[in-house]
Amino acid sequence: MAQFSTLSDFEAILAQAPETDAKAREGAEARNGQLTKPPGALGRLENLAIWYAGWRGTDRPALEAPQIVIFAGNHGVCAQGVSAFPSEVTVQMVANFEHGGAAINQLAKAFGAKMDVHALDLDNPTADFTQDAAMSEADCVAALQTGWDAVDPSADLLVTGEMGIGNTTAGAALGAALFGGAGADWVGRGTGVDDAGLANKARVVDEGLALHAARAPLEVLRCLGGRELAAMAGAIAAARAYRIPVILDGFICTAAASVLEKSRAGALDHCVAGHLSAEGAHGKLLDALGKEPLLSLGLRLGEGSGGAAAIGVLKAAVACHSGMATFAEAGVSDG
Template sequence: MTHDFATLSDFRTCLAGCTPADDDMRAAADAHNMQLTKPPGALGQLEDLALWYRSWRGGENTEISTPQVIVFAGNHGVAARGVSAFPAEVTAQMVMNFQHGGAAINQIARVNGATLDVVALDLDQPTADFTQAPAMSEEELVAALQAGWDAVNADADLLVVGEMGIANTTSAAALACALLGGEAAEWTGRGTGVNDAGLSVKTQVVAEGVTLHKGQGDGLETLRRLGGRELAAMAGAMARARDLRIPVILDGFICCAAALCLEHTQKGALDHTVAGHQSAEAGHARLLEALGKPPLLQLGLRLGEASGAALAIGLLKGAMACHASMATFAQAGVSDS
């Protein structure tokens, strides 16, 4: 079913109406897990992941077969302030690279059996400089949320969302600072690799944006004021996945900042998500702690484009393969005591 969001209020209503995980299905999955040919708890976090997954998807012997990765791209007006080591033109150039199969995410998605979709969002129309005005109008935010919602394949059984957008670590830092508090310097990192002078400028830009927009509304309103189209589209895709009961693996700092906006709008909006990894970007560990999402991987990545979360697809596939296809003690003729 496709929903059209005329207003942010419509989208909030959708978030509020999403159903929770199925506790009965989780209990059934736990009972099945206890009959598998292994000591209780021997597969550690893989067992927890399997129970979480089945609480959203149901099924008894279901392995993951149709994971989807979506990379959203957008441009930020605040890039003109010199907050990135790369010019804004790189966003469109990297979109072409994704489309031609040359990026890291293309390879990671391929080896994990995932489809990859790339959605570019008005790259010729950067958002406004959020130190001067809200980044987006309500209409622009709703359009980006809708683009994310519509990009999700209803037949997918796992979703990963990522992003590409020069200056979007600046946007993510501002969102985290505005919603979680603290000083701009605590949330602002080097992103694509700015030098000390660039980091100082970036931190000042984050501070200016937060001062102007903090406390002006909920997570979605903060997203409108300090976010970007690609962050909004990720949020829309996460919400659609919740509507379809598709589990989601969160990517790095920027993806988690978008997710934070959903959680600060509707408590529990991220119950269908796990954190794929902890990136090297300053603030990501603290953001994951605030979300209550321990990372599955910690590899020092800071690339974005869904790369860390896509690597974690293999972990979740392994968890579900064991849960679905291992023999039970009775099937294998093995004593369980």
């Protein structure tokens, strides 16, 4: 289990991240070419299975132990009126997660995933990023470490989700700082703000960008993000170290993951995009990362719900790849 005490330490760990197992991937490609189907007949499922095999280090993998981890944090920028709901809802929803009543609980059960919930200092919101950095370096590192430590090394798939009133504003600020543009290019309606609320969110993001201009990616996370976003980034980085494939959830998760990719090109090679959410700028993030979503269902809930729904797609890919007979095994002529 990696330990780090500074953002520089964490960046050094990113630089040492393992790559896909080329031999396993080649073996999976060869097996795929021998299965009882026309070439390419299973479409993206074939490429998904090969990708998964490379990260699991075997040409015939199984997907039996998915893990979903939900991180919750509160945001000082809510003082700027960026959400239609009060911050107290974060605490209330964490209790709902813990009692099994949320959408993500049902999805976890449906796909046989272990689910864990981590609330990060909810009584102590981050600072309002229009006035100061959202987190000190120590706070940001602590959140990254919480995320890293939350990953079960025995898992064979990871989905990270979040809960945090105000975090679509933080996600928009990350998107703008990492990829360029103004607040209006990145903000969405989040919990359902009206037109005036949308304009207010754009103003808040612009003020944050002006105060924290021209920063390195991990500094962007510290200054404009939140504890739950940092924890998701830490968990996704840990999954890479353990060679655990990741399904990314929606806008906020993808914004957090983008920090890793901007810190080190290729840092998200072990990740696929679970879905395209209804939060408008999510598609911009996916395009910038070169990730094609597996699903597009109009979801905008967060919680890891879109990523969890996509577990079924990846399970289908792996089941077909590893369970189908080859032409030789089935005694079927391959032409």
